[in-house]
Amino acid sequence: MESIFLAIGTALWLGVLTSVSPCPLATNIAAISYIGKRVSSPRMVVMSGILYMLGRMIAYLGLGILLVASAMSVPELAWFLQKNMNQFLGPLLVIVGILLLGLVKFSLPGGGISQKMQNRVEKLGIWGAGLLGILFALSFCPVSAALFFGSLIPLSVKHSSSYMLPSIYGIGTALPVIIFAFMIGFGTHYLSQVFKQVTTIELWARKITGVIFILVGIYYMLVYILKLPLI
Secondary structure, three states: OHHHHHHHHHHHHHHHHHHOOHHHHHHHHHHHHHHHOOOOOHHHHHHHHHHHHHHHHHHHHHHHHHHHHHHHOOHHHHHHHHHHHHHHHHHHHHHHHHHHOOOOOOOOOOOOOOHHHHHHHHOOHHHHHHHHHHHHHHOOOHHHHHHHHHHHHHHHHHOOOOOHHHHHHHHHHHHHHHHHHHHHHOOOOOHHHHHHHHHHHHHHHHHHHHHHHHHHHHHHHHHHHOOOOOO
16 A cells, blocks of 8 residues: 555656656746736636646546556566566666766657647637647657656556556646646736746756666666665
8 A cells, every 4th residue: 555655656756857847847838828828817827727737637647548558458468567567667767867867868859849739729718728738748858758658657557557647647747837827816926936946946856856766776676686685
């Protein structure tokens, strides 16, 4: 029972860390800008934020079902993954940690969505926030791809969770937008100060998480690959 609560907390943290990383943060700022256009109606601002969060949840839930459920639906593959997942997690965590620390940098082709697509979303009004959440969730950049495919998906496979953990991750990725939506809706005047604090916290959170991932990955490799009696 404790392990699943730890997995839920990890999924939520991965989502929050994704949301405040530079590339996803840029898309969240665009979402806040979109939502903020309805500042004359606090209710619409909050509803737009909630729809944006639901859009991200739907996108990650769909990917989770596709990747995790598909893998677990093949008995031989499911048995192999559940038996050997700890061995795979070690190297994966080290790689993700290295990417989070910025020691290795790469770019993904086709990141972001076109201005033409954003204009079409604008025409949908409040419902466009949900579509924007889906589109931005699927616009992976190196950090978000590493956290989702390199950390969340293996974690979901380990716990046979194709629904819950990806959904919680989706909530985490939208949390800053939800918070800013409430702040805009209820007339908070300290948005710029909060944003500066978020960018500062993100840098340290990403580095600390990167170090923890590398240390845990090394521990997993020593215990589950090299079979050293550390536990």
